[in-house]
Amino acid sequence: MTPSTRKPFRYGVSLYSFTDDLGTVMGLEEALAAVADLGATGIELLGEAHVPGYPEPDTAWIDHWFRLLERHRLEPTNFGAWIDTRLHLSRPMTAREAAADLSRDIELAARLGFAYVRPKIGVVSFDLVPDPIWEEAIERCLDLAERRRIVICPEIHAPTPLRHPVVEAYVRFIERTGSRHFGLLVDTGIFQDRPLPHWPGETPEMRRDFLNGIAVDPQDFLALAPHVVFIQAKFHHIDERLQDAHIPWERVLPVLKQAGYGGYLSSEYEGDRAPWRSLEQVRRQHALLRQIERRLDAVEG
């Protein structure tokens, strides 16, 4: 992928955006209708949140899922999964156990039509180094991922920046295994360059670490771009003048464009959870991102 290959972005939404709304003021049907109404094509979800009966949804629900996708012309993108390394209070999780959980999620994601599975891996340090079992656990799943045409993609999420030993370890894993079924997911929260409002129960320690924004230089994306398969367009607040209060999209999107990124921008609204607010915020984000992309495309001619 060379910098000169400019591609159109693809637009999607993660149901994570509708956290606390889904199940209290809207169901899956309304959520998918809202996403389709944006002109978006991609739908992302979290397995153990949005699949009723997870990890074993009944076939009636699976039929319903595919009917909704067809009605709204949406395609499943990324399936959020967890490797819950603290599952057992008395002992650590083994790599085999982690692989078993991840395999189960890969099977389910594939059955539901997804292309990507993001394992959220438990950490072992204050600076969020993932549990070392991740490497063996994921390696055990690569053959299955290939058979089920799934790309496993751990998430680069604040406070971890793009230039970081954790990311380097993922890149070495790609180089060592040569697998095309492993890649990186970037959460745009890493580009946040202004502080978030305080949340209830927030401690000074947590604030220091990541809530002021780690302000990764968007240019850092260029080097990593060949390994990035999916982008979660994390955001927290966009005002009535279409100004994002935290994420510098005007600086981020040109770099993605320059890097030849043609994958999804999948909205992850993470702001105020007042009922119904997420619906309007996601619309603002898509209006904003598309506006910037139109401008970039016009400049390029």
Add this chain to the structure above:
Amino acid sequence: MTPSTRKPFRYGVSLYSFTDDLGTVMGLEEALAAVADLGATGIELLGEAHVPGYPEPDTAWIDHWFRLLERHRLEPTNFGAWIDTRLHLSRPMTAREAAADLSRDIELAARLGFAYVRPKIGVVSFDLVPDPIWEEAIERCLDLAERRRIVICPEIHAPTPLRHPVVEAYVRFIERTGSRHFGLLVDTGIFQDRPLPHWPGETPEMRRDFLNGIAVDPQDFLALAPHVVFIQAKFHHIDERLQDAHIPWERVLPVLKQAGYGGYLSSEYEGDRAPWRSLEQVRRQHALLRQIERRLDAVEG
């Protein structure tokens, strides 16, 4: 029915209580579960509000309705209907047309298991005199009501008090027809003796008429009691100390008891429509009404 025949009240809820919540934060299932959780047994609804596909719900919905009633051990009580006398902008409604609409509602109510149908009749004057077609329209429906075991019961609603020409006309109708399929529904808003807060868009004229409360003397109920078949327990706000801000239940319930009323008290919450507020308000009302009834029963021994 003599004053000495004291009977237990029956407790119910009208889905009117959940106005604006139903269809935005809850469905029929959650509403009926909430009613059953009160220990209530009666469910009241409004046809052209809570019956999907009204006036012709499909059989799948009717099956669903009866399954929910069975699961929650609820019985249908009153079915709210309207005689929309202003339906045609260019001409008045005829008694025949009104009878046709009411017949359709009686059929539907009976099919759904209801015992009462309340026609809300259009008015022809500033002081809410019902359109004179009511008498012929209802009379045309009495045979059908008998066949379908429905009692037609117009509502005595503020600002119309219990002693009023409109009520006297209804009583004369009962005496003239001798029908046991016509009775009166009393809305407890007539007992309101403290002013409601202003609502958005309220004009001074409307305020003067009924929002300060018409404070009917509960004793007036005794004379009318033989004709009262149903009571809507209208209320607007009950605070954390279980004090109702507007309806003097402590004076109303002893009279109902003394009158030998053993029918339903069917909650009609009509206060602030903040999402989910109705659920908690209805619980407070049932706690309050049952507390007063226990006290009355204890005094009586």
Add this chain to the structure above:
Amino acid sequence: MLERFLVQSRGFANTGPQGARTGFELLLRLPSYRGLRASLVDGVDVTVDGERFDHTLNHYVLQGRRLDLAALREASDLRWPLDQPACIQVDRPGGLAAGVHEVTVGVRIRQSYIPIEFQPGVVVETRWATIVLP
């Protein structure tokens, strides 16, 4: 399930072909505790960023039928159920700019059981709503 606002987030969009928009439309929840026959609805005034579009000029789509105000007032055979939003269509050459707009609706309803002096009642609500595509 519908959104609590009368004007729904979903469905607020320009109409006509992109580049040659003819107007916009929005989905509206009925501001009433009961469904109504269409002839009891006396139209909807719409104001966007201070620009008013009168109820006499707008069009109304209910259960697949598109009506002007005169037809709406005669439509005693058509229902606007509580659980189905109506679509309000507004003519405005060029449509609206992509972005956030201040949208006010005034929904005019004729109830039979309220004195004629107060009819039609008008329910007014304002919200921010977003046009995604120009």
Add this chain to the structure above:
Amino acid sequence: MLERFLVQSRGFANTGPQGARTGFELLLRLPSYRGLRASLVDGVDVTVDGERFDHTLNHYVLQGRRLDLAALREASDLRWPLDQPACIQVDRPGGLAAGVHEVTVGVRIRQSYIPIEFQPGVVVETRWATIVLP
């Protein structure tokens, strides 16, 4: 659909026979953006009108299974899905008086991807809730 509050209106009730109540229970929405296996939940503190009932003493009903805290911590095979409230059972001889109570919950959750220093995270919420029957 669940209520937005964590503590649901529905289900707040005394337990045991009327006249000889043994305690009370409440239904709780999981305060998380994802479902959790039960062993990741470290119990729920409950406070009613200032009287505290510690998470170590309460019982938890998930998918029909009733567990004490020790059993909950071991229940890696049991799930608390987002769309199903858990029932929290509290011992209190006599139960609670009928009427409105100030109810606070502290829901203790262990996430694997947050530094151990911050675990369990505790989500606290207070609301008014009503016991209908004494």
